[in-house]
Amino acid sequence: MKKFFAGALAAVMTVSLAACGSSSTTETTTAAAETSAEAAESTEAAASGDIKTVEEGKLTVATSPDFAPYEFYAIDKDGQPQLAGFDMDLAQYIADYLGLELEVIPMDFDGTIMELSQGNVDLGMAGYSPSEDRKEVMDFSDIYISGGQSFVCRQDNKDKFATLEDTNKSDYTFGAQVGSIQAGLAKENSPEADILEMAKVTDIIADLLAGKMDGAYIETMVAESYAKSYPELCVALDVPFDAVGSVVGINKGNEALVKGVNEAIAACKESGEFDKYVVKANELASGDIIEGLVDDAATAETEAGAETEAESESAAQ
Secondary structure (H helix, E strand, O other), X not given: OOEEEOOOOOOOOOEOOOOOHHHHOXXXXXHHHHOHHHHHHHHHHHHHOOOOOOOOOEEEEEEOOOEOOOEEEEEOOOOOEEEEOHHHHHHHHHHHHHOOEEEEEEOOHHHHHHHHHOOXXXXXXXXXXXXXXXXXOOEEOOOOEOXXXXXXEEHHHHHHXXXXXXXXXXXXXXXXXXXXXXXXXXXXXXXXXXXXXXXXXXXXXXXXXXOOOOEEEEEHHHHHHHHHHOOOEEEEEEEOOOOOOEEEEEOOOOHHHHHHHHHHHHHHHHOOHHHHHXXXXXXXXXXXXXXXXXXXXXXXHHHHHHHHHHHHHHHHO
């Protein structure tokens, strides 16, 4: 697997995803048929105006595409980055279910929470774990995927961290994403250590691989994805956390939208579509991807890097 760490985005990039999920397959299932009535009701509710969105007729979703397999950029056969991940497929399913056009806005993780809290977007989909702090600024959907929290380190350091108590030393530096559940867990479990909060998980991984930090607190599925991509990394410890799973963040006080999103999630899972999204996301995450925000310059850099690698391989042959 090859991963590209994208640079910062100068301006927020708005991406409309092509239709996918149940709208793009001819396969029907008994479970999908059983939920068709609910889908019709939700679509009718959206059309009649019962479900209010920031922009009429659109479902605006903030995401942080540095969190494979939840959300990231997969490099297509033409070398172009395309938003991917099971959160993105689920976002499309929800939009289709509600009869709305999907608009996804990539940004840094803490930006997704801020934009949602200010009512600038309808949903935030960035692998959110529910917490009391977040509940103050957003409503939660039902949990749509189970998960956990982990402590990650390099393989050559794993013997130092047999338990979480071993992480609580002042001469250690650990990474965690800004505004994340993991940042709180790092401070709770390793209060004596230096906790370095960074905007992107990709930056944390890069510093960890470079030996600039001793470990990091990362969501388990994401940690396992990185460990698969980089054998130098080790998912060393499970980190206890009461809320095990991820939710969609919803514009606070929009009860009709909460109801519609929960119905869509239930329909997606009952039909078996969500399981397919998870499988597809993990397959894509094991290929050429970009994690982080991208712009034209980053895309050009990726293409140039791919061409250089291809030339080197050709010369070696």
